[in-house]
Amino acid sequence: MKLRTILLVLSLLAFFSASTAGYLYFSSSRESVLREANRNAAISAETISDRLSSHLHEYLKSVRAISCLPAIRDVFPILSNDALPAANATLDHFQRALEVDVCYLMDGRGVTIASSNRNDPDSFVGADYSFRPYFQKAIGGQPTIYMATGVTSKKRGVYYSHPVYPGVGETPGGVLVIKAPVDLIEKEFLQAREGIVALVEPHGLIFVTNREKWLYRLIWKPDPDEVAEISLSRQFGDGPFLWTGLDRRQRQENRAFDSSGKEYAVYTKEIDKYPGWSIVYLQDTQEVSRKIPFRFIRMTGLVILAFCGLTGVLVFFLFRKASSLITQRRAAEAALRQSEETALALLNAPTESALLLNREGRILALNRPAADRFGKKKDELIGRCAFDLFEPLVAEVRRAYHDQVLQTCRPVRYEDKREGRWLNTNIYPVFDPAGDVVRVAVFSRDVTDQKAAEEALQAAKEELLAYSKDLERRVQERTGELRRLSASIMSRQEKERAAIARELHDELGQMLTALRFEAVWLWERLKDNDSNGAERAFAMCGLIDKSIDEVRGISIRLRPGVLDDLGLIAALEWYATDFEKRTGIECSFSHSNVDEVNDTLATAAYRIAQEALTNVARHAQASHARVTLVRWNGTLTLSVADNGRGFDAGSQSDPAKFGLVGMRERSSLAGGSLEIHSTEGEGTEVVFRVFIAHEEAFH
Template identity: 45%
Template sequence: MKLRSILIIMALIALLSALAGGAFYYFSLLESELEYAHKDADGITARQAGRIDSRLAEHQKSAMALAGLPELEQALLQRSPLFMTKANVLLDHFRNSFEASVCYLMDSHGITVASSNRNEPASFVGKDYAFRPYFQEAMNGNSSIYMALGVTSGERGVYFGHPIYGSSSTVPSGVAVIKAPIDSIEKEFMREFEGTMSLADPHGVIFVSSRRDWLFHVLWKPSDDELSSIKETMQFGNGPWTWTGIEKKDSHSAVDTSGNEYRIHLKELKNYPGWNVVYLHDHKAVSAHINKPLFKSTGYVLISLAVIISISVGFLYKKASSDIVMRQRAEQALRESEEHLKAMTITDELTGLSNRRGFFMLAEQQMKIAERTKKGAFLVYADLDNLKEINDSQGHKAGDQAIIDAAQILRNTYRKSDIIARMGGDEFAAFLVDFTGSSPDIISAHLQRNINMYNTGNKRGSALSFSSGIVAWDSQKPCSLDELIARADKAMYEQKTRKKGIV
């Protein structure tokens, strides 16, 4: 009896130890997985917002390029059949090239005078859209982005407007508009999420969502004043804008009318301030995703600990750590394998900067605007030193990385409004408008400071350096872009020869 009692007691101790060890293992792993799930959700939200920002930026460049075409300016000024035909041909071309819903031309009163949908039943021609914010913003001299439900088409879209200037006017004579379909953005929301991913305006009106039944609902409970403001904008049709039933408990958590809890992950769009990508991370879905494999592995733990407690606990903790590391590596590989956006014809594929064609298109347009507004400008023409030596000694992959790093240095040095381009090979250019109080020496010193900062922190490759030529452009004594580049290129070459000690 004594031996049997001892065996029973030892079995009970082993069982209790197994249960305790299994419970400890389960809750430790659950906490780790939940923390990882929330960090991963933050990353998913940020990447979603980044993809939308990239799409908005590319379409905005297209609208700027469209507005710079002289045929549109001539159509606004003369309205003859010949010039209207030329304008319509260009609008058709841009619509087909950039897969837009419609491209159209508005006069200074907001009336559409030409449109790629001119032959369709829902033609924009003759329609007055002066009340739309994208028109008003463009007539104030700024590029504009506007997401809305179409008044005429009744379809969601993203409107990109850019002012068109006459040859001798500082006031826009009209606006070029590209309406892009929402499909490419909406496709990003049709993935599987552990919760609901939405794109909402400053009032919380949902414009795109992984839940189709939430479209044009208000994410957070609106006040009567907010509903009145939404109605006055005419941005999302005539309503009603029903509340989703989601209430915030605090800045990081929310609950719906059924008591389901959510973790709030929010990222504001850089190119459309006030609009946010909102990921409501469903606690129940996250727990269900985590619990199923955990229960299975915990059962294995209990059996293993019943045999040899000490060895099993150590083994299972090691296994848990290995599972987490493997999952992190798999997620990292998945993120790195996401499909890159197709570069447009005015973008350099390697660096993401404008290419030579894009630089001439955008810089010449900026020169015209600067000449009318009497603003000065500078052209920086820079050559990446020793690229051939990097290619020869470290390989072309290292050379490509040096070009990419050089492009990032230029992005960090100049403003978002400046035109920065890779002109080809190891040559770069930047057109800087309205640098009041600056001089070539100040601009050069600022660039050199950022190069030094990069080289100080660069541990993976060769130090980088630029030979640059910086020349001023005077709106009172304007010259062509080709002449300006030639002067800057000459100054850059003189600096390069001085570096090499050539007289």
């Protein structure tokens, strides 16, 4: 590696090290500032929580004392209108003394019967507030503090309720309520603070906050059931209850992001004795991070400068050291290159025998197997010409290979036989620093056993090939026999079908016709004398007619006479019409450029179309089928397609299920091929193709 490259690498390392150190220090400072901000947020939240608890309990003793006054207790247990003026006066007095929004008295049903705001426009005397939890708990004997929005006044407040006992040991007759304003709580939240502070109820609704637009909004992304529950309770009015946009999308409890992507540090403090209610303190992390840069620059500038200076000194000393090492290395490489090449040529020899020759062919070095092959000691062979150790003819061939390597500068490989042994020899050029060939490395390996194995393998391959051809011939013969047998079976089957069809048509058809004549004769004889008998004879005529039609249909399906009399086109046209009549599936038939074909091909095409349409009726769930017969360029093509549900033709594990084996066998015996194209949900097409010369179509 050059010195300039080394110097550049070291300089880059110094730069990246300084940058990494600065970044790590910045990250550490940022985390430190954020931790400090979190501690301040925790202290502020604790302070607010303690003061809020104090404010909430401020009127609890007052409401307990007022509920025990005679002017209040005398209204119950039986509601006394005479006692209401005194009760109203008492409520007016304490409303002014305590500086609260309103004091009111409710009966045991939850109806307001006395109130300090009875003369105000927003008076709710006579209103039923039995649905309010503070009434339900107080009438059950449990004093309650309840934060909510007034149903009538639409103002936020803290409701203090206490049961009113008419006498000692009696059950509550009514409930006394004081509604205090939230002014003191708001003052505590509106104090100058860094960040956003919110009083949040159990479902996440913000009841008090120093950010006015967040009031009555859900601080976290709500669940629809929770929003419905808040609306149903009517604790905070009728809504709508929107979302602030804050989301803990990165699953960090102490981090949140608003809809614009701004990040906030989050601290939450539960309020003692008010389950679910909490103080949430949010701080903008960007605002906190802005405190870092000045301190970062001031504290790290000197450190980075000193680090860079130290790195420069280190690079200088490394440069001096590298120059000295490179000079020594070059001297050592020049001295060791020649011996290194020789050692590598011998030590890395992958074969049995190895020699190192100069350009004249004299032996410079060799290993023990090479010396043993020549039958001499290594010391006796060093310096001798290698070609003098062979017979003249062999030496001439070896010298030619040697000269070829010197001239082409490329390796040479050859095989020869000596003393009954096969040798595989590789000759490699050895180059000097200028790129000239100065030496030649010769490696020889005995491959006699390998040659014998290759010859044996070749003989086995030839024997296997002969056996394979014989086996293939036998398979072809057996396949031909099976095809001929299959063709004979199908031919006999068609003949038997034709015979059965003729017998059904000629014998059974004639018998049924004669039987119908007899039934008609019987009907004519009975219609005037025996009406019941005539009706049964007439019904018998209908049954005989139906049987005749069934016999005719069976006969035609077994072997349609139209196929024998009029040919393939007429038979396919008739079968398409009959298929549509029997199944209700619309079926069309078209043909183009088709002359008459021989009986074997006509039967195969007809049976393939018949089986394909049977599959359409049984499995396809199609509304339309199309049969097409076309002759083009000497090829007859029969296509049966439908618009049904289709199937995966590649994964069909049981071809016999759809008659595919029979169709393929018929197409093969006719000298053609059968293709099935189908995709689930897109229908199926069966295509039969066979090459047919023009002159063969009529034979």
